[in-house]
Amino acid sequence: MPVTFTPDDLTRLQDTLDEVVADGATPGGVIVCGTLDGPREVLTSGLIAPELGNVAPAENTTYDVASLTKVLATWPLVGQTLEAGLLDLEAPVRDVLPVMSGETPSGDATVRQLITHTAGLRASTRLDYYRGADAPLHELLCREPLEDAPGSHRYINRGYILLGLALAFVHGQPLDVLAAEFWQGLGMTSTSYGPVGRRASVAPTEQRLPGAPRIWGTAHDENAALMGGVAGHAGVFSTPADLAAYAHGLLSSYSQGNGFLGEWLRASLVPHATIEPGLDRGLSWILASGGGVAYHHGWTGTSVYLAPEAGRYLVVVTNAVYYGTSRTRIAPLRAAALKTISAT
Numbered sequence: 001m002p003v004t005f006t007p008d009d010l011t012r013l014q015d016t017l018d019e020v021v022a023d024g025a026t027p028g029g030v031i032v033c034g035t036l037d038g039p040r041e042v043l044t045s046g047l048i049a050p051e052l053g054n055v056a057p058a059e060n061t062t063y064d065v066a067s068l069t070k071v072l073a074t075w076p077l078v079g080q081t082l083e084a085g086l087l088d089l090e091a092p093v094r095d096v097l098p099v100m101s102g103e104t105p106s107g108d109a110t111v112r113q114l115i116t117h118t119a120g121l122r123a124s125t126r127l128d129y130y131r132g133a134d135a136p137l138h139e140l141l142c143r144e145p146l147e148d149a150p151g152s153h154r155y156i157n158r159g160y161i162l163l164g165l166a167l168a169f170v171h172g173q174p175l176d177v178l179a180a181e182f183w184q185g186l187g188m189t190s191t192s193y194g195p196v197g198r199r200a201s202v203a204p205t206e207q208r209l210p211g212a213p214r215i216w217g218t219a220h221d222e223n224a225a226l227m228g229g230v231a232g233h234a235g236v237f238s239t240p241a242d243l244a245a246y247a248h249g250l251l252s253s254y255s256q257g258n259g260f261l262g263e264w265l266r267a268s269l270v271p272h273a274t275i276e277p278g279l280d281r282g283l284s285w286i287l288a289s290g291g292g293v294a295y296h297h298g299w300t301g302t303s304v305y306l307a308p309e310a311g312r313y314l315v316v317v318t319n320a321v322y323y324g325t326s327r328t329r330i331a332p333l334r335a336a337a338l339k340t341i342s343a344t
Contacts, residue, residue: 002035002311009033009340014043016336020318021046025329026301027203028057029318031337032244036251036311040244049204049322051214059241062190062202063317064220066298069236070160072191072246073179075284077167078115079264080182086170087111093142096166100139106158107142111166113150114159115283116272120148125158127223137227138165153273153281157223157233164232176230183242186249191238194218194229202237203319205300220300220321234299240317247304247313254308265308269294289342301330305341314341 013031021028028046048057065072081087087096093114094100094107109119122144130140141162148154168175176193183191195218196202204216219225221234229235253262264283269291271280280287285294285306295305301320306313316337320327 002037003307003344004035004038005033005041005312005340009343010041010043013336013340014045016333017043017045020320020330020333023329024323025326025333026318026320027322029301029316029320029330029333030057030059030061030240031314031316032059032240033314033340034244034248034312036248036255042240048200049319051204052200055200057203057240057317059244060190060201060239061317062196062237062239063302063319064194064203064205064298064300065236065238065243065302065317066221066234066300066321067157068238068243068296068298068302068304069224069232069234071284071296071304072236072238072243073175073182073193074160074163074167074232075115075268076182076261076264077175077178078111078163079260081167081170082264083260087166089115093162093166096170097138097142097162098136098169100142102143104139104142105146106144106162109146109150109159109162111163112272112283114163116281117153117155117159118151118273118281119156119159120146120150120152120154121156121158122147123154123156125156125161125223127161127226138162138169151273153275160233161223161227161231164230167232174230175232179236186246188238188242188245191236191242191246193235194237196237203322205319205321206324214322240315243302243304243315243317244313247306247315250306251308251311251313255311265294265306269308288338292344293338293342295338295341297334299327301327303334303337305337307341310344312341 268283301318
């Protein structure tokens with residue numbers, strides 16, 4: 001029986017959301033929480049952005065979800081590709097990329113190591129250094145030397161960039177096309193790779209240069225932007241309603257034990273590496289509460305939390321990066337969300 005969110009839970013979440021907005025951590029935000037068979041609760045606070053006037057965010061407001069791309073696009077597509085027999089978690093990623101010449105030490109990383117951030121790849125990802133290079137991106141990334149011995153956890157974007165390139169190569173279709181087909185199957189009609197256009201229902205992100213236009217409707221992540229907005233680590237735009245639908249779909253498949261998504265989620269709840277005491281990395285997801293909670297964050301101020309056995313989910317969506325470094329002040333909101341979803 002799913003564990004419902006209590007009135008006290010909702011009050012605490014609303015108060016915390018109001019507090020981070022009042023503190024200037026984010027212009028506004030939306031929380032959606034629900035269970036497998038109960039009502040969906042939507043909490044909102046603040047504005048989409050000051051320049052859009054007195055317009056409050058809603059569950060249909062579009063946000064740049066940044067690194068939630070990893071669990072919205074790359075993770076499910078890897079699972080789908082595994083089920084189709086086109087991918088092997090233990091195979092080196094170079095085996096599912098176009099042929100390369102010369103030494104490719106980072107290409108020896110396995111799909112499992114990449115998806116669990118345990119490959120030992122170089123941590124800093126600056127694709128702008130590759131401008132004017134004479135080789136394709138996958139080869140440039142694979143030529144890079146390892147920075148650490150494989151096995152220990154270190155959150156690295158370039159591993160998911162490689163996974164996105166591998167998925168496109170294996171299927172012979174662009175990553176955004178593959179992802180769109182997957183999202184369509186779940187009824188996520190408001191989720192896509194950017195650009196999504198500058199309109200009042202799209203939350204702007206950061207103004208990187210004084211006097212320059214604010215980033216709005218295009219990928220905030222600089223590496224994703226260099227890749228045309230389509231990458232395995234970032235670039236997806238979605239709405240709180242679609243993120244909630246995704247979370248509900250994952251929980252439903254998990255509880256019913258049918259379809260690849262439920263089995264893939266179950267496999268992903270097995271710890272692969274310790275992040276810090278009390279937190280482990282599964283396949284893509286961060287695991288807390290002894291594996292009872294799986295979650296992931298996006299740099300722009302977004303999060304998705306799942307409690308599969310309890311049958312409940314919680315989605316936090318903000319554009320906290322609007323205020324630049326102040327985005328770190330949404331930490332109390334994320335802490336409250338984790339505490340709430342972990343309660344039984």
